[in-house]
Amino acid sequence: MAGKPVRPANAIDQTRRMLSLVTYLRERPGARIEDVARAFGITEDELVSDLDVLPMCGTSFRGGDLLDIDTDGERIWWHNPAALGAEAAEPLRLAADEATALLVAARAVATLPGLREGDRQALLRATAKVEAAAGEAAGASSRLSVTFESEGGVFADVDRAISERRRLWIRYYSPARDEVTEREIDPIRLVSVGHTYVEAWCRRSEARRTFRLDRVAEIRILDEPAAPPEVELRDLSEGLVQPAAEDPEVVVEVGPGGRWVAEYYPHDSADELPDGGLRITLRTPDPASLRRLALRLGRDGRIVSPPDLADSARRAAREALAAYDGVEAEEAREATAPRAERQASDGGYDGPAGTPDGGAAGGPGDRSSGVRYGRQFDGREQGL
Amino acid sequence: MAIAKAERLMNLALCLLGTRRPLSKRELRDSIEAYVEAFGPGNGSAGSDDSFNRMFERDKDDLRELGLVIETVESLDGEIGYHARRDSNRLPPITLDAEEAAALGLAAKVWQQARLAGAASGALQKLRAAGLPEDVDPYEAHGALEPRIPVHEAAFEPLMLACRDRRPVVFDYRKATAAHPEPRHVEPWALECWRGHWYLAGWDRDRGAERVFRLSRITGKVRSRGGRFTAPVPDVVTVRETVASWAGETADRSALIRLRTGAGYPLRAKATAVRELGDGWDELEIPYGHGLDAWLVEFGPDVVVLEPAELRADVVDRLRAVAKG
Numbered sequence: 108m109a110g111k112p113v114r115p116a117n118a119i120d121q122t123r124r125m126l127s128l129v130t131y132l133r134e135r136p137g138a139r140i141e142d143v144a145r146a147f148g149i150t151e152d153e154l155v156s157d158l159d160v161l162p163m164c165g166t167s168f169r170g171g172d173l174l175d176i177d178t179d180g181e182r183i184w185w186h187n188p189a190a191l192g193a194e195a196a197e198p199l200r201l202a203a204d205e206a207t208a209l210l211v212a213a214r215a216v217a218t219l220p221g222l223r224e225g226d227r228q229a230l231l232r233a234t235a236k237v238e239a240a241a242g243e244a245a246g247a248s249s250r251l252s253v254t255f256e257s258e259g260g261v262f263a264d265v266d267r268a269i270s271e272r273r274r275l276w277i278r279y280y281s282p283a284r285d286e287v288t289e290r291e292i293d294p295i296r297l298v299s300v301g302h303t304y305v306e307a308w309c310r311r312s313e314a315r316r317t318f319r320l321d322r323v324a325e326i327r328i329l330d331e332p333a334a335p336p337e338v339e340l341r342d343l344s345e346g347l348v349q350p351a352a353e354d355p356e357v358v359v360e361v362g363p364g365g366r367w368v369a370e371y372y373p374h375d376s377a378d379e380l381p382d383g384g385l386r387i388t389l390r391t392p393d394p395a396s397l398r399r400l401a402l403r404l405g406r407d408g409r410i411v412s413p414p415d416l417a418d419s420a421r422r423a424a425r426e427a428l429a430a431y432d433g434v435e436a437e438e439a440r441e442a443t444a445p446r447a448e449r450q451a452s453d454g455g456y457d458g459p460a461g462t463p464d465g466g467a468a469g470g471p472g473d474r475s476s477g478v479r480y481g482r483q484f485d486g487r488e489q490g491l
Numbered sequence: 492m493a494i495a496k497a498e499r500l501m502n503l504a505l506c507l508l509g510t511r512r513p514l515s516k517r518e519l520r521d522s523i524e525a526y527v528e529a530f531g532p533g534n535g536s537a538g539s540d541d542s543f544n545r546m547f548e549r550d551k552d553d554l555r556e557l558g559l560v561i562e563t564v565e566s567l568d569g570e571i572g573y574h575a576r577r578d579s580n581r582l583p584p585i586t587l588d589a590e591e592a593a594a595l596g597l598a599a600k601v602w603q604q605a606r607l608a609g610a611a612s613g614a615l616q617k618l619r620a621a622g623l624p625e626d627v628d629p630y631e632a633h634g635a636l637e638p639r640i641p642v643h644e645a646a647f648e649p650l651m652l653a654c655r656d657r658r659p660v661v662f663d664y665r666k667a668t669a670a671h672p673e674p675r676h677v678e679p680w681a682l683e684c685w686r687g688h689w690y691l692a693g694w695d696r697d698r699g700a701e702r703v704f705r706l707s708r709i710t711g712k713v714r715s716r717g718g719r720f721t722a723p724v725p726d727v728v729t730v731r732e733t734v735a736s737w738a739g740e741t742a743d744r745s746a747l748i749r750l751r752t753g754a755g756y757p758l759r760a761k762a763t764a765v766r767e768l769g770d771g772w773d774e775l776e777i778p779y780g781h782g783l784d785a786w787l788v789e790f791g792p793d794v795v796v797l798e799p800a801e802l803r804a805d806v807v808d809r810l811r812a813v814a815k816g
Contacts, residue, residue, distance in 0.1 A: 118496035123557045123613040125501050130620035146625050147616050148599070163494075163524070164501045166509030192509060198582040198621035202558025203655060205614035208607040213598035216638050226594065233591035233598075237614075240585040244558065250654040253640050253684040254731060269635040280756040285790065287756050299638040301687025324756060364668040370688075370707045383670025399789040406812035417816060423791035424813035430795045431807050 124149070125157050125164070126199060129174065133196045137182045158183065165190060206241035207248040210234060215253035219299060221262025257303035258320040264328055265305045265320070269294045274333045275307070278325040279318055283396030287324055292316070293333035296340070308335035354390035357397055357416065361385050361408030368400070368408065384408070398423060499525035503550050504559060508580065513564040513572025516547060557613070582621050592624045597636070604642035607651075641687050644706035649713040650691055654679045657724075659696070659716040662709045672710045677702070678720045683730035692730045694722040701725075703733045742780030747797040750775050754793040784809060 124147060131146070132138060144154045158178050165173035175186040188196075201209075216222070217230040238245045268275050275294055280287050292307035295315075302319050309316040315338055350373060361368050363383040374389035391397060394416050401410045401420030410417040502523045506514060520526045520543060530543040551561055551573075560579040564572045587595070599615040602608040619625070646662065653660045660679055663672040676696040683690050688705060695702040735741060749772045750758055759765060764776040774797070777783075784805035787794050796803040 117609070118500060119553055119556060120609040120613065121497040122500040122504065122553075123609075124616055125497065126504060126557070127613075127616040127620040131616075142625075146619050148596075148612055160495065160498050160501065163498050164505055166505045191505070197577065199580055199617055200558055200560075200582045201614055201617060202556060202610070204556065204606065204610040205558060205617070207655070208602055208611035209595065209598055209614040211607075212601040212611060212638075212640065213595065215640065216594075216598055216601065219638065222636075225590070229590040229594040230598070233587055233594045236585055236587060236591065237595070237618075240583045242583070247655040250681045251651065251683075252681070252730075254686075255638055256686060266635065282757075285754055285756075285793070295635075297636045299636075300641055301684070322757075324760070363670045366665070367667070398791070401816075402788045402791055402810075402813055403785050404813075405785070405788065405809035409816050420813055421816050424788075424810045424816075426792040427788075427794070428807065428810050428814055430792065431803070 121157065121160075125161060128157055129161070129191060130196050130198050132176065132183060132185050133188050133191070136188075137184060139182055140178060140180070143183065166192075201237070201241045201244050203244045203247050206237065206244040207251055209237060210241075210245060210248040211251045211253060213237070215255055216299075219255045219262070219303070220257045220259030221266065221303075223263075223266065255299040255303060256301065256321065257299065258323065261320045261323045261326050262297065262303060264326050265294050265297055268328050268333065269296070271328075272333045274310075274329040274331045276327045276329055277318070277323050280322040280324055282322075282399065283393060285399075291329065292318070293335040295335055295338070306340075308333075308338070350390040351392070352390075354392045355394050355413065356388060356390050357394050357413065358411040359387045359389070359397075359400070359404075359408055360411050361387065361404065362406070365404050365407035368404070372400075386411075395419065494525040494528055499523065500550055500553055504554055504557075504575070507554070507559070507561060507573060507575040508577070510574050513562070513566070513574045515566075515570050515572050516544075519547070519573065582617060585618065585621060587618070587623055589624045592618075595623070597638070601638045601640050602642075603639055604647060606648055607640075607642075640684060642684075642689065644689050644709070646691075646706045646709040646713050647682070647689055649715075650679055650682060650706070653713070653715060654682055654691075657720055659718060659720065660713050661716055662713045663711045664704060665708045665710055667708070672708075675702075675704070676716070677704070678722055678724075680724050681728040681730060682706075683734075685731050685734055690730045690734055692728045692733070694720070696721070703730055737781055742778030742783075744779040744799070745776050746779040746783065746799060746802050748775050748777060748787065749773070749795040749797060750790075751793040755790050758787075758790070758794070788813070 128143075128147070131143070135143075140151055140154060144151045147154065155178070158176060161174050161176045163173065172187070172190045174190055177184055177186075213230050213234045217227050217234065265275065267273075275292050276289070277292060278287050278289050288311075290312075291310040292305075293310070294305050294307045296306050298304045298306060298317070302321065304317045304319050306315065306317050308314075356375075359365075359368060360380065361384050366385055369377040369385055369387055372387070372389050374387050376386075376388045378386045380386055394413055397410065397416060398420050401416065402423060410420060502525065503519065506519060506522060514522075520530065526543060526546075529546070530539045554575075555561060558580075559575050561573055561575050562579070564574070566572055595615060595618065599611040600608075602611050615623070650660065652658075658679075659676065661674055661676050664675045665672040677691070678694040678696065679691055680693045681691075683692070688707065691704045691706060693702065693704070694700075732741075745763065748758070749768070752767075752771050752773055758775060758777055759773075762775040762777050766774040768774055779799070779802060784802055787796060787802075787806050788809045794806075796806045
């Protein structure tokens with residue numbers, strides 16, 4: 108399975124690990140390297156590097172009672188377990204950061220809508236036990252929280268289809284094209300990164316796709332078995348979608364009010380402009396899908412290139428304006444005055460005011476979808 | 492070659508945990524090879540004493556980060572001794588079944604931030620040492636589900652520590668529409684991740700009020716300030732409600748629009764009423780909250796706002812800006 112935890116090689120983590128390791132090894136003479144590495148969630152190389160350090164450690168260097176731990180490459184032997192004393196090898200209490208990291212993550216997963224009830228209950232029981240064992244160290248964990256969004260019903264169906272290895276039929280909304288299409292997919296895995304997605308093999312396009320659950324308009328589990336081809340699972344730590352080098356380039360200039368574009372769209376560069384705005388260069392397989400962005404930006408920004416994209420946004424705006432007749436356009440001009448005033452007020456929060464975080468806007472994903480996730484929704488392959 | 496830091500920390504930890512009586516700084520310095528090698532025996536020059544002291548303090552801080560409780564005891568002759576008592580460092584008994592173990596295994600791998608990923612693995616390893624069942628491989632048990640907590644913001648770690656330790660901070664912050672950042676003095680309460688973005692709630696000292704900040708708008712470094720919090724910390728800090736209201740999720744009015752048949756699925760999904768007009772258009776009633784105007788403009792000529800007039804004007808205004816473009 109892809110995606111073991113991120114494990115930087117640093118002295119703190121290694122020390123923490125070695126302290127647990129001595130407790131663990133003391134109880135298991137002749138433990139196999141393979142098993143210990145798996146139990147500790149580390150590679151065998153990492154474990155061997157720990158085993159190189161441990162014989163240099165002891166309760167007192169001068170006393171000569173160094174830990175006599177060695178390995179024949181397969182099993183680990185500790186020849187003087189008494190060197191530590193029974194007490195000194197007891198499991199250590201959890202640190203505040205350790206309790207926080209585990210509890211915040213467990214609580215977040217437990218609230219995932221659609222999670223199997225058995226899994227949720229196991230998470231909640233484990234959370235309660237860890238809280239109790241951590242004691243005071245658990246206190247700071249309430250200062251951090253994470254919400255995963257998911258469509259519970261869709262999630263449950265996808266989860267069931269994966270475990271029963273069955274094909275799914277979905278009606279799926281693609282923001283880039285503003286259309287709903289039907290397709291049959293063979294689900295591979297569910298990924299939650301803020302929003303929840305299903306990675307699947309799409310039978311229609313014969314390619315791997317990622318679908319955001321809240322854009323699934325309708326779902327049915329089919330009787331046919333799922334038969335996704337063997338695909339290597341990608342490491343998702345760099346984000347779900349990374350534009351490809353050969354994708355066409357788009358240049359957008361935004362004012363201060365459009366700086367959010369740089370937060371939502373993966374880009375090659377974002378250069379500061381003198382007015383507090385940015386000149387953003389990004390790549391997308393389907394520049395036409397960015398017409399939505401151009402329309403949304405309004406006076407906060409414009410597409411510099413490609414020129415056809417800028418033209419198509421202008422044309423769309425003119426066509427839309429034609430539906431409002433002249434009299435109402437006059438009204439519109441007058442009505443803009445109070446709007447400016449509204450924007451000027453602080454409103455009490457420095458949240459994402461004036462940005463498209465907007466749920467009214469259907470969620471930030473809608474904006475990001477143009478590029479960040481759009482490729483997937485557009486049914487483009489990525490990451491292979 | 493200098494002795495690796497992990498070896499030095501490990502020896503210091505084992506000495507402090509293994510001793511039955513507090514050990515003086517001198518004793519520790521003389522019994523840990525890394526210190527002997529770097530600084531010589533304990534009666535060296537004043538300069539090497541200073542650098543030893545600095546290293547010793549840092550090492551103790553590092554061990555405390557790992558959860559070690561190190562006590563300081565002053566002896567009768569005034570010498571300071573250190574030890575990590577077993578009873579204050581022992582993990583209380585905890586028994587987890589295989590399902591609970593698998594659940595924690597899943598939780599331990601969701602962080603994509605180095606410090607918390609390391610801490611989560613460390614927690615799991617401590618629980619393993621305490622007998623957490625191994626029959627279920629945590630990395631396979633929930634193979635089909637991969638939750639990930641993304642952390643892209645540089646301000647995250649310093650703010651997490653400041654929230655944990657209740658330390659006031661100052662940082663430069665660029666409001667959504669501001670051309671330039673300005674310094675904000677904040678007592679940080681809590682961090683929350685919503686839809687993949689991190690937010691900070693806290694007391695804004697300059698404004699004398701609660702504020703929510705988006706971490707991606709913090710420019711430059713987060714710096715700690717001395718002193719304590721001056722405002723009471725609320726029992727419950729609700730970041731998400733605040734952000735959601737700004738995101739337009741707490742609509743208190745409704746709007747009437749015309750939508751081309753077949754277009755705008757998400758608008759239909761949110762609609763409280765839909766009427767087919769039969770001429771290629773439908774009429775929809777939708778919730779009207781913050782940001783609706785910008786969203787509607789995205790649909791270009793497929794949407795016409797009917798009411799209220801204010802929304803209609805906002806949309807026309809935005810369309811004009813694009814048409815002029």
